[in-house]
Amino acid sequence: MKLLNKLYTAALALLLFNSCQSGLEYDDVPESIYSDVNLAGGLCNVKSRELFQNQIYAVNWNRWVENYIGTVTIGNYKTAREWTNTTAEAVTVNGLSVAPGAKVKLANTLSTEDNASAPGGKLYIVNLYADARATYKTANKGYMFDATRFSGDFKLLPPVTNGRSEQVVLPVKKNEVIVEILLSQEYNCKVYPQDNAPEMGKPGDFTQPRRYLVVNESRLPAGVERAQRLYEVRITFLP
Numbered sequence: 001m002k003l004l005n006k007l008y009t010a011a012l013a014l015l016l017f018n019s020c021q022s023g024l025e026y027d028d029v030p031e032s033i034y035s036d037v038n039l040a041g042g043l044c045n046v047k048s049r050e051l052f053q054n055q056i057y058a059v060n061w062n063r064w065v066e067n068y069i070g071t072v073t074i075g076n077y078k079t080a081r082e083w084t085n086t087t088a089e090a091v092t093v094n095g096l097s098v099a100p101g102a103k104v105k106l107a108n109t110l111s112t113e114d115n116a117s118a119p120g121g122k123l124y125i126v127n128l129y130a131d132a133r134a135t136y137k138t139a140n141k142g143y144m145f146d147a148t149r150f151s152g153d154f155k156l157l158p159p160v161t162n163g164r165s166e167q168v169v170l171p172v173k174k175n176e177v178i179v180e181i182l183l184s185q186e187y188n189c190k191v192y193p194q195d196n197a198p199e200m201g202k203p204g205d206f207t208q209p210r211r212y213l214v215v216n217e218s219r220l221p222a223g224v225e226r227a228q229r230l231y232e233v234r235i236t237f238l239p
Contacts, residue, residue, distance in 0.1 A: 034218040037189060037229040040182035043108050043126055046075025046235060047178040048134040049203055050170060055149040057164060060142045070137075074172055075130035075235070077182070080107040083129070087239050093129075094236070106238075118230040119213075125232050126181075131172065132237040138166045174237055175205035181212060181231070188218045194230070209234045 049071045056065040082105050085091050085098045098104050106129045115123035135157065138144065144164035147156055156165035180201050183189045191200050194211040198204020209232050216227040 028221050029218045033185060033188060034216055034220055034224070035227045036185045037214045037216050037227045038184040039110065039126070039231070040184050040186075041079065042077035042182050043079065043110060044075065044128055044182060044233065045073060045077050045178075045180040046128055046130040046206075047071050047180070048074045048131075048172045049176060049178060050134070050136055050173070052136075052145075055145060056138060057144050057146050058142065059144060065143065071178070072134050072136060074134050074177070075108075075128050078108075080105060081129065082106075083238055085239075091239060093238065115230070119228045123211075123230055123232055125234060128233065128235045130177070130235050130237055132174075132239050133169055134172050135167055135169050141166055172237065174207050176203040177206050177235075178203055179206060179210075179233060179235075181214070181233075183214065185216060185218075189214050189216050206233065206235045 049069060052065070052068045052070060054064045054066060056068055057063075058065055082103055083093070083098075084103045085100055088100055090097050090099050092098070093104065094106065096104065108129060109125075109127045111125045111127070113123045113125060114121060136145075144161075144166060145156060145168040147154075147160075147163040147165075150168070153171050155169040156163075157167040157169065159165065178201060179198070181191055183191070192213040192215065193199055194213055197210035197212060198206070200212070204210075211230060211232045214229050214231060220226060
């Protein structure tokens with residue numbers, strides 16, 4: 001009897017919903033909205049994530065922080081940045097040889113390549129620059145990274161007191177970075193990973209180019225094809 005009552009209630013709710021929907025008229029979505037599959041001005045964000053396990057000391061609590069996930073932006077959302085080669089050797093970036101200590105202005109770019117398999121025959125290339133090292137910070141001076149809990153390639157930043165600091169620099173795990181595509185129509189478009197590419201906003205391997213299909217899923221006028229565009233994200237990690 002309870003099951004029958006539930007089925008009856010569900011059927012009644014569906015009937016009422018359909019009756020409420022019938023006769024409704026929808027305003028057409030402007031073409032400037034439903035045809036827009038562009039990226040916003042910043043193109044993309046690139047972030048590095050690190051799990052710290054018993055590596056941060058809570059000074060006021062006199063105990064270790066068991067787990068803490070730190071996330072920092074390593075690829076500036078702006079379209080241009082200045083980079084200094086802090087290594088001891090010349091580094092080739094974007095076809096240019098940058099001497100040790102020299103500075104160069106780099107810009108994230110969006111370009112196109114002919115591709116018969118892409119919508120409209122065009123593949124949109126997003127070239128991004130990101131740091132190969134990330135600086136993580138604690139919430140405040142009550143929480144300190146402890147040098148005795150790290151090994152290998154790491155650096156505590158000043159001020160360092162008794163081997164502890166609020167900031168630590170670590171190599172970026174390039175196979176676990178987070179990329180976020182910034183869309184002009186973020187509420188009307190969906191991003192579909194292609195060829196086993198990582199999901200947007202989740203840690204993934206970006207040591208190789210990754211492709212994403214952006215589809216505008218707005219309500220369309222009759223006879224109009226849905227706007228879509230294929231993007232390829234290419235990241236250059238700067239030493």
